[in-house]
Amino acid sequence: MVKNIINVRNLSKSFDISSKEPGLKGTIKHFFKRQTKSLKVIKDISFEIKEGEIVGFLGANGAGKTTILKMLCGLIYPSEGSILVSGHLPFRRKENFLKNITLIMGQKQQLIWDLPPIESFYLNASIYDLDKFEAKKRIKKLSEMLEIDEELFIPVRKLSLGQRMKSELLAALIHEPNILFLDEPTLGLDINAQRNLRKFLQKYNKETNATICLTSHYMKDITSLCKRVICVHEGEISYDGKLNLLLKKLSPVKEISIVCCSEKEANKLESSGFTVKNKIKNEITIKIENKSITSSLKTILNNFDIEDLFINEPPIDEIIGKVLIKKDYDI
Amino acid sequence: MLEYRVEIALWAISGIIPFFMLNIWTNNNLNESINISDIMLSRYFLCAFFVRQFSVVWVVFSFEEDSLMGKVSPYLIQPLNPFFRYFAQHLAEQITRFPFALIIAFFFFIFNPESIWIPNLGILLLSIVSTFLSFLIQFLIQSIVACLCFWTEKASSIEKLLFIPTLFLSGLLAPVVSFPAYIKSWIYLTPFPYLIDFPANLLSGNETNIIGGLSMQILWIFLLFPLFKKIWSEGTKKYTAMGS
Numbered sequence: 063m064v065k066n067i068i069n070v071r072n073l074s075k076s077f078d079i080s081s082k083e084p085g086l087k088g089t090i091k092h093f094f095k096r097q098t099k100s101l102k103v104i105k106d107i108s109f110e111i112k113e114g115e116i117v118g119f120l121g122a123n124g125a126g127k128t129t130i131l132k133m134l135c136g137l138i139y140p141s142e143g144s145i146l147v148s149g150h151l152p153f154r155r156k157e158n159f160l161k162n163i164t165l166i167m168g169q170k171q172q173l174i175w176d177l178p179p180i181e182s183f184y185l186n187a188s189i190y191d192l193d194k195f196e197a198k199k200r201i202k203k204l205s206e207m208l209e210i211d212e213e214l215f216i217p218v219r220k221l222s223l224g225q226r227m228k229s230e231l232l233a234a235l236i237h238e239p240n241i242l243f244l245d246e247p248t249l250g251l252d253i254n255a256q257r258n259l260r261k262f263l264q265k266y267n268k269e270t271n272a273t274i275c276l277t278s279h280y281m282k283d284i285t286s287l288c289k290r291v292i293c294v295h296e297g298e299i300s301y302d303g304k305l306n307l308l309l310k311k312l313s314p315v316k317e318i319s320i321v322c323c324s325e326k327e328a329n330k331l332e333s334s335g336f337t338v339k340n341k342i343k344n345e346i347t348i349k350i351e352n353k354s355i356t357s358s359l360k361t362i363l364n365n366f367d368i369e370d371l372f373i374n375e376p377p378i379d380e381i382i383g384k385v386l387i388k389k390d391y392d393i
Numbered sequence: 394m395l396e397y398r399v400e401i402a403l404w405a406i407s408g409i410i411p412f413f414m415l416n417i418w419t420n421n422n423l424n425e426s427i428n429i430s431d432i433m434l435s436r437y438f439l440c441a442f443f444v445r446q447f448s449v450v451w452v453v454f455s456f457e458e459d460s461l462m463g464k465v466s467p468y469l470i471q472p473l474n475p476f477f478r479y480f481a482q483h484l485a486e487q488i489t490r491f492p493f494a495l496i497i498a499f500f501f502f503i504f505n506p507e508s509i510w511i512p513n514l515g516i517l518l519l520s521i522v523s524t525f526l527s528f529l530i531q532f533l534i535q536s537i538v539a540c541l542c543f544w545t546e547k548a549s550s551i552e553k554l555l556f557i558p559t560l561f562l563s564g565l566l567a568p569v570v571s572f573p574a575y576i577k578s579w580i581y582l583t584p585f586p587y588l589i590d591f592p593a594n595l596l597s598g599n600e601t602n603i604i605g606g607l608s609m610q611i612l613w614i615f616l617l618f619p620l621f622k623k624i625w626s627e628g629t630k631k632y633t634a635m636g637s
Contacts, residue, residue: 077633132634139630144464151631160472172467189473194539 065235067241068111068134073143075104075129075297103129106143114271116256118264118278118288118305122386125296127277128245134275135165135243147285148241161190164239168249172231173218179229180214183236190237197236204232210260224255231262243268244276248283260286282377301385305332312381315349317374318359323344323367331366344369409497411438418539429568435508435566436597439501439518444592445565446494447487448528453552458538461546462558466634474625475535483532487593512596519603520596526610527588530538533617540621543628549570557585564590568599595633 079101082092104126111117118129132138133145134157136152145152150159164179173182180201204315205211208228209244213221220228222321227247235242244263248256260283267274278284284291284305291308293301301308322328322344332338336358350358362368398561415438419431429437432481448538459465468475483486510521532557557579560566569580579584591606 115470136630137466137469137634155469155629157472160470165470165472167466168464170466172464186471189471199456246595 064114065110066110067111067148068112068275069144069146070110070134071108071144073104073107073130073133073145074102074141075133075138076100076141077125083170093274095160099115100142103297104133106142107294107297108143108301109292109299109302111275113273114267115290116267116274116276116288118276118284120277120284120291120382120386121294125294125386127294130247130273130294131165131277133241136160137165147313161237162239163241163243164234164237165217165243166230166234166247168227169201169247171218171226173226173229173233177217178215178217178309179221179233180232182218182229182341183214186233186236192237200236200238201232205236207265209258210234224251227251227255227259228262231259235266235379238270239271241269242272242276243331244275244278249277256280256282263287270283281382284382285378295384303320308385309378309381310352312384314353315351317347317349318362319345319347319372319374320362320366320368321370323369327367331362334365347374399437408442408449410565411441411445414438414503418567429570431461432508432605433597433599434568435505436510437599439508440593441499442497443494443566443596444524444527444589446490447524448531448588448592450483450531450535452464452476452483452532453535453539453549455482457542457547457549459540465632468551469629469632479536480532481530481531483528486530488512489634494524508586510598512598514574516598518594519607520592522591523595525594526607526614529598530584530610530617531588532611533614533621537617537624540624540628558585559588561584563588564593568594581609584609584617 067236077100077111078098079091080096080098082088082097099139107130119130121127129138133140134147134152136155139153148159148162152159171318172186173179174337183201184194184197184293187194188201192200202212205214208230208231210225210232213225213229216227218226231247243264247263249258251259263274263276264287266272276283277289277297280320288305290303291301292299293308317339320328320331322331325344328341328344331346331348332341336350339347339349342349359371362371407450415435418434418438450613456465456475459468464590465475468478536550538552538555542557545551562569562580562583564586569586572580585609587606591601591610594601595603595606
């Protein structure tokens with residue numbers, strides 16, 4: 063049985079936020095009597111993540127996904143509740159724990175700006191107590207996986223965003239961590255770079271059985287990497303489970319666009335009892351429940367003269383978007 | 394590369410305050426009042442320049458910027474205290490400054506040939522140790538102030554408060570011996586005279602209490618280090634990872 067590597071129980075986090083009114087008056091008031099309030103950004107959440115799992119954290123901006131990741135990797139201190147990651151309390155930041163994890167934040171970089179990435183790799187290798195031979199071996203292996211080569215010897219400031227992101231990944235993975243926390247790793251990358259990065263993460267997960275916790279606003283990242291998603295809404299978990307189950311529940315019907323041989327045939331189909339979304343001349347779009355899609359298609363193909371047929375998958379962004387904006391969505 | 398070379402040269406030149414002070418002191422014969430000869434005074438300010446070159450610290454500014462921009466976050470999840478990075482950066486930059494400091498010293502001796510002297514090996518080694526200890530004290534003081542970023546976000550403003558006593562009491566503008574006796578006794582209880590005045594006096598061959606000075610430097614390090622550890626440990630609990 064696969065063991066849990068992350069255990070979170072009744073976790074909460076509050077931040078003290080000060081607010082200031084605009085203008086000189088507001089500034090003077092703020093200087094002498096600062097108004098601060100405590101804002102609870104994570105509210106009593108609990109979940110477990112198994113070893114080797116890839117879990118996507120979904121949520122609107124400010125929902126609390128990044129705060130959860132920051133607490134899981136020990137960057138910030140939780141206000142209440144408990145977190146156990148690989149048997150460690152993350153916020154204690156013990157060496158054994160830190161050697162097992164990595165955090166990658168899109169657009170935030172740890173590479174030394176004026177030097178080629180290779181210098182940062184060797185620096186990180188020293189920090190993680192890797193000897194030069196081992197470091198060289200891992201750099202070679204990871205650079206092959208990431209398909210970077212001569213970029214390793216060019217100053218970071220002269221690299222493109224995609225090349226820099228790959229180098230960031232290499233720097234963050236040189237110690238071969240078991241747990242990866244990725245906060246929007248594909249942010250700002252072009253489509254090809256995004257795809258390559260996803261391919262790399264899949265390969266890394268397959269080869270090392272690493273656990274990956276990922277946040278992303280690109281649904282493609284989530285759908286191609288994560289079987290399981292945790293939806294966060296205003297600091298609370300609104301859904302925790304399989305992604306395909308979520309999609310099925312949120313989108314129980316599929317749209318079928320049918321081009322009939324004649325308008326008469328389309329009229330016949332319209333009056334045959336299917337739920338019609340729209341009809342233009344001989345083209346008709348009907349809605350069919352997922353569970354009866356095979357039998358319905360059989361009926362259509364056997365009883366009507368049709369030219370062409372398309373099954374339209376509902377746009378995933380639209381479906382997930384529904385979960386992100388409404389806490390008590392009926393899942 | 395040219396811009397880097399110019400930048401390094403400017404670093405070295407930016408520390409030439411002691412030479413301006415030497416000029417003021419000798420032109421106004423101020424050294425007569427404290428019984429230091431012109432030669433010894435010029436050696437003192439040259440040594441003050443050297444000590445300053447190898448003990449100047451800017452960690453509070455680096456840490457504040459990194460902290461506000463969210464750059465500290467990746468460092469915090471590595472098994473190495475981020476201050477070691479800044480420490481290594483400082484050491485690397487000191488090594489880079491060394492040739493430029495030698496060039497400035499060379500020109501100083503051309504214009505002041507009477508000031509040329511060769512310290513004996515023992516004094517030279519003790520001066521290097523003392524300069525390094527001075528660097529450690531300044532690094533720890535600034536690191537403690539830098540940790541206040543976890544609470545205030547603008548720790549460099551607090552550092553500016555420390556800049557004034559550092560400037561006046563460290564021996565950068567005037568040897569501490571030139572202060573009135575009752576003020577001197579108080580100054581020697583602070584860490585400031587051990588930052589420049591003591592190592593510069595030691596290297597230049599001026600009369601100084603070597604054991605007392607080194608002991609005070611070590612004592613300050615032993616006092617400041619646990620304070621840094623404590624404030625670091627409390628501060629990281631307050632860290633909100635802003636900007637990331």
